[in-house]
Amino acid sequence: MGDYWICEIISDKIGRGLSCYAPRTMIDRRAFLMRAGIAALGGTLPAWPQRSVVPSSEPDYKLDIGACTFEVARNKFLKTIAYNQQVPGPLLRMKRGQRVTVDVTNRTSHPEVVHWHGLGLSPALDGAMEEGTPMIAPTATTRLQFTPDMPGLRWYHTHTMAGSDFHLGQYSGLHGMLIVEQSGSVHDREITLVLHDWDGQMEGGDDGSMQPTYKYSTINGHVEGFGEPLRVKQGERVLFQILNASATEVHWISLTDHRFQVVAMDGNVLATPRETSMLRLAPAERITAIVTMENKGRWVLAEPRKHVRAAGMGIVLEYESAAGAAKWDQPDELHWNYADFAQASDMDAEDASPEVIPIVIESKFHGHGGAEQWLLNGYSYPQPNTPVLQQGKQYRLRFENRSMDDHPLHLHRHVFRITSVDGKAFRGPWKDTVLVASKTVVEVDFTANNPGLSLLHCHQQDHMDRGFMMVLRYA
Ligand SMILES: [Cu+2]
Numbered sequence: 001m002g003d004y005w006i007c008e009i010i011s012d013k014i015g016r017g018l019s020c021y022a023p024r025t026m027i028d029r030r031a032f033l034m035r036a037g038i039a040a041l042g043g044t045l046p047a048w049p050q051r052s053v054v055p056s057s058e059p060d061y062k063l064d065i066g067a068c069t070f071e072v073a074r075n076k077f078l079k080t081i082a083y084n085q086q087v088p089g090p091l092l093r094m095k096r097g098q099r100v101t102v103d104v105t106n107r108t109s110h111p112e113v114v115h116w117h118g119l120g121l122s123p124a125l126d127g128a129m130e131e132g133t134p135m136i137a138p139t140a141t142t143r144l145q146f147t148p149d150m151p152g153l154r155w156y157h158t159h160t161m162a163g164s165d166f167h168l169g170q171y172s173g174l175h176g177m178l179i180v181e182q183s184g185s186v187h188d189r190e191i192t193l194v195l196h197d198w199d200g201q202m203e204g205g206d207d208g209s210m211q212p213t214y215k216y217s218t219i220n221g222h223v224e225g226f227g228e229p230l231r232v233k234q235g236e237r238v239l240f241q242i243l244n245a246s247a248t249e250v251h252w253i254s255l256t257d258h259r260f261q262v263v264a265m266d267g268n269v270l271a272t273p274r275e276t277s278m279l280r281l282a283p284a285e286r287i288t289a290i291v292t293m294e295n296k297g298r299w300v301l302a303e304p305r306k307h308v309r310a311a312g313m314g315i316v317l318e319y320e321s322a323a324g325a326a327k328w329d330q331p332d333e334l335h336w337n338y339a340d341f342a343q344a345s346d347m348d349a350e351d352a353s354p355e356v357i358p359i360v361i362e363s364k365f366h367g368h369g370g371a372e373q374w375l376l377n378g379y380s381y382p383q384p385n386t387p388v389l390q391q392g393k394q395y396r397l398r399f400e401n402r403s404m405d406d407h408p409l410h411l412h413r414h415v416f417r418i419t420s421v422d423g424k425a426f427r428g429p430w431k432d433t434v435l436v437a438s439k440t441v442v443e444v445d446f447t448a449n450n451p452g453l454s455l456l457h458c459h460q461q462d463h464m465d466r467g468f469m470m471v472l473r474y475a
Helices: 006-010 029-040 306-310
Strands: 061-073 076-083 092-095 100-106 114-117 141-146 152-158 175-181 189-204 210-219 230-232 237-244 251-255 260-265 268-276 278-281 286-292 298-302 314-319 355-365 372-376 394-401 407-411 416-421 433-436 441-447 454-458 469-474
Touching (some): 061 210, 076 189, 175 189, 189 251, 237 278, 260 278
Parallel strands (some): 061 100, 189 237, 355 394
Antiparallel strands (some): 114 152, 152 175, 251 278, 251 298, 260 268, 298 314, 407 433, 416 441, 454 469
8 A cells, every 4th residue: 555645636526726745644754844844834733643544445535634824815824724735625526426435634633523514414424523423533534435415515614612712613724615516507617715714813892792803804715816816708607606614704795797696505406596786695604606797897706894805805806808907896785685585386295384493592691701601492502401303294493593693503414494584484495504683583494304413503613612502303
């Protein structure tokens, strides 16, 4: 068994360039020098595997979790943890129904776990310790095998706690897109955009709470004006695949002089696509949208909120042979409403009277500037009396947010349909994450069709770290 290099495996599967680095099975001088170089840049030297785990066959994909230093803005370097030493992690493309093997190596000094967000895998593979997924020990390699069954834009990310360390958990670079391909999409070009916020710190809010604030907000790991522009051609139909991988922040996206036709949300195709002037993505939400390129020029795609764009969240979109300064039109107001994406009734087999599971969301503060504790139905995780699902039955989660914060709620291993916001009923899109605004009630329906422990939690890192989780069980 000789050395093999990660780039050799990944380059034919993944649509972006990678640089070669450490061999998996042996430490040689070249790899050592590479890593010494990383350490010299200020990164932490990752723990070496004490013992090589050499699987009997080559995996389809490798994810290597380790220290990474990247250039976020010109001559501004950030240290983080990332997959395969790149930010965002490699874009994984898989085919629906085709079994894949993924080797994950943990070169950090703490246990790690990879959550396959939106894939509906078994609890042993899904990637949440609360469901019983085994953690990957420092220096260990774990081989995962699964068959992606749900087409569309999925993603993978760490599911560890961060506490007050803004280099850990979802604050880090441990996130990447996963596109499960299916035939039938009509577009000329695909552009992937991953949103993230970096270099955070906790700051006190007016109400005595502590909120994270960030120094950099990026698209694909770069601030506006640094890195390559998005390049398109006149007349193209461009498919945008957008993921908000921020640990805590809701983001908005607008593209000057262009409109988005939203064709899928959280990777799930909309029966009725909708046109909109801007997008809103809560943490973990994904939007797939087509933009027809019919206004030649150089334009800015950016977060329309000025302070977030000032922190870097923007990128230039450039038509072929267009010249001049990139143009930005500041939108006057923000607009996004799940109800705008109501789908026509199709009289399918959905139950008109699902069993309602009430989830009341509250916070408890511990003094001015102190940490809050999040309560679901009166208890922080782990709750003493969690809901028990009957396989095959329809349920309605009724989220009543009594807190002052908006929460992106994610149900693992299932998809749900948004069915009402603040008493207004509609047949909303199928999703796995929904933003429940402060002082509102949001209902989502799902079928209990995937037995096993399923984690329901706020995707905001500091909230889940402080008890905002609940495990649903099957009878
Ligand atoms: Cu939350």
